[in-house]
Amino acid sequence: MSHGARVIRTGVSSAGPAATSPPAASSSASASSDGELVDGAYFRSCAGMLKVAQMISLLVAFISVNNSQWTNYSAYSYFQIVTMCDLVMVLFFYIIHIFRVYRMLTCVSWPLAEFLHYLIGTILLLIASIVAASKSYNVTGLVAGATFGFLATILCVLSIWSSYKVSCITQSTNAAV
Numbered sequence: 001m002s003h004g005a006r007v008i009r010t011g012v013s014s015a016g017p018a019a020t021s022p023p024a025a026s027s028s029a030s031a032s033s034d035g036e037l038v039d040g041a042y043f044r045s046c047a048g049m050l051k052v053a054q055m056i057s058l059l060v061a062f063i064s065v066n067n068s069q070w071t072n073y074s075a076y077s078y079f080q081i082v083t084m085c086d087l088v089m090v091l092f093f094y095i096i097h098i099f100r101v102y103r104m105l106t107c108v109s110w111p112l113a114e115f116l117h118y119l120i121g122t123i124l125l126l127i128a129s130i131v132a133a134s135k136s137y138n139v140t141g142l143v144a145g146a147t148f149g150f151l152a153t154i155l156c157v158l159s160i161w162s163s164y165k166v167s168c169i170t171q172s173t174n175a176a177v
Contacts, residue, residue: 042097047163051094054155058087061148065132068141075135076142082128083149086121086156093117115164122156129153 042048062083070076093114096102102110129149136142 037099039098039100047159048094048097050155050159050162051090051097054090054152054159055087055094057148057152057155058083058090061145061152062087064141064148065145068139068145070142071137071139072135075131076145079128079132079145079149082121082124083152086125086152089117089121111164115160118156118160118163122153122160125149125156126153 062080065076065079065083096110102108129146129152132142132149133146136146
């Protein structure tokens with residue numbers, strides 16, 4: 001018996017929901033929703049609202065640090081770079097889901113790409129927030145920026161946790177037919 005951890009996507013896959021249903025079972029309502037340019041349901045979904053909350057908290061963190069008196073240039077320039085890169089990537093994946101690009105570009109494993117982005121981005125954002133908090137010296141804008149950085153980190157962890165289910169599955173070596 002081999003034991004292994006598997007990451008199972010619980011949300012949208014790169015093939016999309018249209019690939020899982022047989023063509024005979026599709027109705028005119030689903031055909032009209034597939035033809036739309038914008039996925040209106042993603043705006044109101046939990047994942048969509050979570051991405052918007054991440055973008056807002058990252059933007060507030062960036063603006064708070066940018067408009068404050070810095071005490072340590074390297075720490076806060078790193079914080080700004082990480083927040084802006086993370087903001088751009090979250091916006092990129094938000095646009096990918098809004099315009100259903102994952103259905104057109106099936107050569108990219110979008111769930112894996114998004115998972116790796118969240119994993120690396122969350123770790124970098126956590127490090128940047130810890131460094132920013134330790135170097136803030138009770139300057140209000142810097143404390144606010146670090147706080148919103150921690151909030152964005154928590155939202156990223158929530159996004160990973162709600163989108164993916166990590167489970168350890170026991171696999172048997174003999175196949176029962």
